[in-house]
């Protein structure tokens with residue numbers, strides 16, 4: 249119950265946050281994601297927050313951490329689906345989402361990730377999972 | 383309601399949301415109010431080991447609003463002017479909570495005494 253599922257899609261990781269995160273859950277997600285990026289060599293991380301009603305400084309910081317730690321592991325992070333009210337509130341709160349790229353929805357986010365990754369660096373042939381037939 | 387642990391935060395936010403919906407507060411103002419509340423409750427948990435929060439509906443002329451009172455008996459804040467500045471933190475954090483919360487609401491009042499505790503009161507008007 250205390251886990252947010254992380255989906256692997258080709259060379260990307262996809263996370264859909266469907267509940268309001270309390271701190272422990274958010275910290276677990278951060279740790280799990282970083283571990284997954286490291287383990288799978290993923291080139292991109294897509295975080296869908298369209299179901300999230302509140303992003304406070306804590307949650308914002310987690311998103312920033314995920315982005316900067318992923319970058320160290322050579323992966324890009326895109327946050328998609330931020331509700332307009334949440335975006336307005338974040339600006340007024342004064343929270344800089346440093347290094348976090350955003351996109352309107354999952355499709356646009358995927359396209360953005362694709363465009364950020366230098367050609368040839370991802371495993372493009374792998375689409376659904378990590379099974380590779382040799 | 384009493385807030386003493388991290389798991390109390392989400393139910394508390396939901397309670398505030400219920401009140402805001404009851405007075406027909408718009409979504410953006412709801413989001414601002416709950417985000418400010420989230421910052422303040424987090425401070426209470428982090429620096430004062432929790433405390434008590436009162437949620438009230440208040441009226442001014444034709445406008446309704448929500449007043450939240452966060453009262454703790456923690457260490458208090460020794461330099462309140464500094465604490466209200468963007469970027470000031472004793473917790474190696476961003477120092478956005480207090481000044482950010484203030485920007486998000488219509489009225490913000492903080493009373494603190496070293497060794498006795500801190501009480502923060504905020505009001506968000508439905509049409510504010």
Ligand SMILES: Nc1ncnc2c1ncn2[C@@H]1O[C@H](COP(=O)(O)OP(=O)(O)OP(=O)(O)O)[C@@H](O)[C@H]1O
Pocket residue numbers: 305306421425426429430454456457458459465466470471472473474475476477478479480481500
């Ligand atoms: N309820 C409280 N009791 C005692 N000290 C507090 C309380 N709330 C805030 N403070 C003090 O005021 C400082 C500023 O608080 P503020 O919320 O602005 O920043 P922060 O909590 O340090 O960082 P952020 O909220 O960005 O994570 C804190 O670092 C802490 O020293």
Ligand SMILES: [Mg+2]
Pocket residue numbers: 421424425478479480
């Ligand atoms: Mg704070």
